[in-house]
Amino acid sequence: MKVPCILVVDDEPDNFDVIETFLSSADYYLHYASNGYDAIASLEDVHPDLILLDVMMPELDGIEVCRQIKNRMKWKAIPIIMVTALNSKEDLANCLESGADDFIGKPVNSVELKARVKSMLRMKIQYDQISEFSILQRNTINTLAKNMDELTGNIAVSLSHELNTPLNGIVGILDILKNNLADFDDNEISDLLGEAQHSAYRLVNLTKRFLLYLQLQLFGINKGSVQESFLSLPIVELIVRRGARNYDRAKDLLFDIEEGEIAISEDYLLTILLELVDNALKFSQKGTPVKVSSEVKNNMMYLSIHNVGKGMTSEQIAKIGTFTQFDRETYSQQGVGIGLKLVKMIAQVVKGFVNINSTYGQDITVTVGLPIFSASQPN
Known part of the structure; x- marks a missing residue:
């Protein structure tokens, strides 16, 4: 005090x-x-x-x-x-x-x-x-006013869709089980409950991401002591393979990891990896490589995710924002377009950066620069 x-x-x-x-x-x-x-x-x-x-x-x-x-x-x-x-x-x-x-x-x-x-x-x-x-x-x-277009425009389309789809799935499955339970054997009931559980997890994940966005937008990062996490190949593989389960793309993953202690919490590192890998898998075809690499240079950890696929134009990169998805009418996709925005917000509050290099229709590389943790950093 x-x-x-x-x-x-x-x-x-x-x-x-x-x-x-x-x-x-x-x-x-x-x-x-x-x-x-x-x-x-x-x-x-x-x-x-x-x-x-x-x-x-x-x-x-x-x-x-x-x-x-x-x-x-x-x-x-x-x-x-x-x-x-x-x-x-x-x-x-x-x-x-x-x-x-x-x-x-x-x-x-x-x-x-x-x-x-x-x-x-x-x-x-x-x-x-x-x-x-x-x-x-x-x-x-002021923050809400500044983002009003997003909150009343893009969010009205994408967020409502992402909420309604799993909710309708859960409600529909429960209705089927309630009205026709005697018609299903144990395996069929298990499959239906599995679908409902998948939809519930999707809702939980969306809620967590949206709450994290609001936390970063309104309050920034926790002002307490500098947090640290260790980026290693086993940790990266564990996180990335977890994110790849929904796409059945484990064989497409490539890793080239230089390990290091970075000044970011494990939760934020987890969010960065999952968001970037999810985008890379979502916007590339099965059978094409998704490479996750890291390099320590100039007291920074450069974490990169590269994929062959949709890519982005320079105009789209410049317009990255909350609840914004590009070419949604062409590319069917889940999500509310919050992923890259979350990554950029996290990088900003830990004094890092995000660079995006892409050739539209060919490939894209997203690189996140994160500060290396030093024992002399102020608490």
Whole structure:
């Protein structure tokens, strides 16, 4: 948790010493300014969470300092406690009218000072939390607005199709079993349940990919410690062959893997491999090779997937986006066009990149650059 920072403004250094002593039992950073001009000038560097401001100061008194701070939108939310020897109602009214949030009389009482400081800092924390939530809401709204065409256009066609197809399959199989169960033997029932299970897995996979897209789009990657995974031939083979089951293409897979430790979580590495290999198998003919290779160079791992097949035009590559599929009317395919977009988003948040080289109608190579993990990387 961040240690609160308090700016003490007083032309008498002895007064600062008193306040420092009173607050020494609490975990605060204290900064001192000996006049109003220095106080205002220090805001950019200090970024205080609270200001203890003496009223009676030469040249620029505390009331004017308070007024100038509160008139600036950037600093308006900083709570200010006026420290004053004045006690008339008019004087206190002037403090409040200048924008002060509270005041405390001189000589300063230790118990009262601690209580008022604690109260004001609690209010500042609550304000900051509300502001952060407001920013998050605004960013979410902006993101959704920016992608509205995708969410109301392509998604209406592709996502609805991908949801309805397996759902209809599951519902249809359950209806058949419910109404005609006695007509089927055990093997037939097992086959029907297998089809339903396949459709259910397809729905689960689609949901996971869509949720991952939303997570990356709205929140980015987890800001915690740098994660690592080991890219090796056995791991790559295991993941890629798992993705190739639906296409019966195990014999078409080729591997040329240079191993290495990379700065990316295993989940994200799994997503990259499955998405790219799925695309390579989907848009190439059975019997044509799909090659997965990796190379370590310049402190980066270059992971490439190459296939002979449909390929992409330069215009299509430039337009890669969420829920976008090209030539769908020509090439029958499952999916919502989210694969390459997910790969690019993951690469971006781990400070990597994606390059696509293709000759339309012939072949395509997708290369993902991922940073090599170093023990010296910051956590």
